Amino acid sequence: MASFVSNVSTLVESGLRGPALTRRRALALQVGAVGVFLALWSVLAGLVVVLKLFNPIFLPGPWLVLGALAELAAKGQLWIHLAATLERVTIGFGVGAALGVGLGLAAGQLGPVRDVVEPLIELLRPIPPLAVLPLFIVWVGIGEPSKIGFITYATFFPIFLTTVTGVRQIDPVLLRAAQSLGARGLGLFTRVILPAALPDILTGLRLGVALAFFVIVISEFIGAEHGLGYLINDGRNFFLVEQMLAAAVVLGLLGYAGNGLVRLLERRLTRGQHPA
Amino acid sequence: MTPAAGPKIQIRSVAKTFASGRAPALADVDLDVAERELVCILGPSGCGKSTLLNIVAGFLAPTSGTVLVDGHAVTGPAPERGVVFQEYALFPWLTVTGNVEFGPRLQARPAAERRRTVDRYLDLVGLRAHADKFPAQLSGGMKQRVAIARALANNPAVILMDEPFGALDAQTRETLQDELSKIQRVEHKTILFITHSIREAVYLADRVVVMTSAPGRIKQVFPIKLPEVRDRFAPEFTQSEADITRVVKEEVAKVRE
Numbered sequence: 001m002a003s004f005v006s007n008v009s010t011l012v013e014s015g016l017r018g019p020a021l022t023r024r025r026a027l028a029l030q031v032g033a034v035g036v037f038l039a040l041w042s043v044l045a046g047l048v049v050v051l052k053l054f055n056p057i058f059l060p061g062p063w064l065v066l067g068a069l070a071e072l073a074a075k076g077q078l079w080i081h082l083a084a085t086l087e088r089v090t091i092g093f094g095v096g097a098a099l100g101v102g103l104g105l106a107a108g109q110l111g112p113v114r115d116v117v118e119p120l121i122e123l124l125r126p127i128p129p130l131a132v133l134p135l136f137i138v139w140v141g142i143g144e145p146s147k148i149g150f151i152t153y154a155t156f157f158p159i160f161l162t163t164v165t166g167v168r169q170i171d172p173v174l175l176r177a178a179q180s181l182g183a184r185g186l187g188l189f190t191r192v193i194l195p196a197a198l199p200d201i202l203t204g205l206r207l208g209v210a211l212a213f214f215v216i217v218i219s220e221f222i223g224a225e226h227g228l229g230y231l232i233n234d235g236r237n238f239f240l241v242e243q244m245l246a247a248a249v250v251l252g253l254l255g256y257a258g259n260g261l262v263r264l265l266e267r268r269l270t271r272g273q274h275p276a
Numbered sequence: 277m278t279p280a281a282g283p284k285i286q287i288r289s290v291a292k293t294f295a296s297g298r299a300p301a302l303a304d305v306d307l308d309v310a311e312r313e314l315v316c317i318l319g320p321s322g323c324g325k326s327t328l329l330n331i332v333a334g335f336l337a338p339t340s341g342t343v344l345v346d347g348h349a350v351t352g353p354a355p356e357r358g359v360v361f362q363e364y365a366l367f368p369w370l371t372v373t374g375n376v377e378f379g380p381r382l383q384a385r386p387a388a389e390r391r392r393t394v395d396r397y398l399d400l401v402g403l404r405a406h407a408d409k410f411p412a413q414l415s416g417g418m419k420q421r422v423a424i425a426r427a428l429a430n431n432p433a434v435i436l437m438d439e440p441f442g443a444l445d446a447q448t449r450e451t452l453q454d455e456l457s458k459i460q461r462v463e464h465k466t467i468l469f470i471t472h473s474i475r476e477a478v479y480l481a482d483r484v485v486v487m488t489s490a491p492g493r494i495k496q497v498f499p500i501k502l503p504e505v506r507d508r509f510a511p512e513f514t515q516s517e518a519d520i521t522r523v524v525k526e527e528v529a530k531v532r533e
Binding site: 182 | 482
């Protein structure tokens with residue numbers, strides 16, 4: 001125990017002043033953490049079976065979830081649900097991002113646009129997106145348009161707000177420098193305003209992706225015939241907890257991949273802007 | 277050495293008041309800068325010297341008076357008036373090369389010509405080896421060298437420098453003064469240079485303009501009759517420095533009162 005405590009203090013110290021962890025060690029720690037989590041889950045699920053704590057159907061072990069996932073994949077169902085969710089997220093997020101960035105750039109640049117748009121958005125923003133989902137269903141029905149529209153609605157706000165911030169926070173001396181080098185109008189916009197606001201816009205996109213996966217599940221609970229959210233809800237109806245967990249795992253992986261994709265884009269587009 | 281047809285920059289009765297009711301920042305400033313001349317404007321902080329430069333750059337409109345460059349009235353920022361800022365103002369998303377060729381790119385110059393321009397000016401400021409680096413990877417002195425190369429590469433009629441070396445440490449500051457002096461011997465640009473360092477002004481300028489404080493006016497103009505290559509320890513240099521210091525001190529004392 002004493003050695004554990006002293007280890008923690010050395011860890012903290014090295015975290016404060018020591019050299020950064022090597023990539024390899026960092027990766028080992030990350031993989032290790034996931035491994036420990038799976039091991040604990042397995043032990044717990046095993047104990048439930050052995051000690052008959054409660055009906056083991058409530059807490060299937062990771063192997064059962066993996067089995068359910070493999071079965072869904074083998075029967076081809078997984079791909080149908082995955083494709084349905086991905087399609088909704090892609091279209092909904094795509095439209096939300098286009099609207100958010102487009103309107104955000106306009107509002108950031110043009111005072112009159114900002115004065116018209118911002119109060120409306122400030123009024124709508126505090127309403128949790130989930131609260132307006134029933135409205136979407138009442139207005140456009142229970143089909144695809146309401147699900148896609150709902151994602152668009154939810155993702156629009158963070159993307160719009162970070163884009164406005166990005167444009168508004170551009171250092172005025174950069175604009176002066178560009179103008180005294182001859183940049184005006186569209187040239188100033190594409191060569192200075194857009195790249196200067198890009199880091200903030202990308203942050204907004206990352207928030208948007210996360211939110212898209214967050215809200216799609218809920219809209220797929222209601223009146224959907226496909227999708228990972230449907231799979232979870234279906235699992236609830238038929239008491240297939242391993243199916244619920246399998247769909248959740250896939251959603252987690254999708255969100256992780258989506259985040260990674262935007263981060264990759266970030267690194268490519270803003271390379272050089274962080275001290276080496 | 278073609279004689280210029282009239283002064284390159286003409287500042288005519290320029291005054292600036294920022295808010296009505298407040299004391300004017302600048303009052304009735306008249307100044308001509310000849311072609312190929314480097315004029316330093318010197319004054320205590322808050323004397324309006326940066327305001328004057330911002331008016332010449334076109335970032336601010338004067339309350340009254342006009343600024344003419346090559347006989348044309350200044351109405352806003354334009355590529356004929358290059359600016360070097362104290363805060364460097366490099367575009368962080370562009371490499372050193374990208375920053376230097378920003379102006380030529382806007383003018384849609386062909387790639388081969390742009391490369392020649394970039395090479396030439398990066399050689400001039402000694403940064404050829406850092407062409408592919410980003411500003412975040414450079415020291416302050418290197419950033420300001422890039423900013424100077426960027427201004428020169430756009431081939432402006434005049435260059436306006438707003439305390440360009442003010443954020444640098446003393447050592448780097450002198451190095452950059454040496455380099456600017458060397459560059460000026462090659463390029464012969466018309467330069468308006470704002471500084472609060474008397475030594476810097478005497479080292480670089482053909483003429484030093486001392487301003488009064490609140491409101492800023494021109495107090496006295498000192499032609500610097502020293503050789504092109506200057507020695508900071510020569511008696512004549514020290515003498516000029518002393519003469520100007522005496523006049524500047526009067527102004528600083530006034531601010532204190």
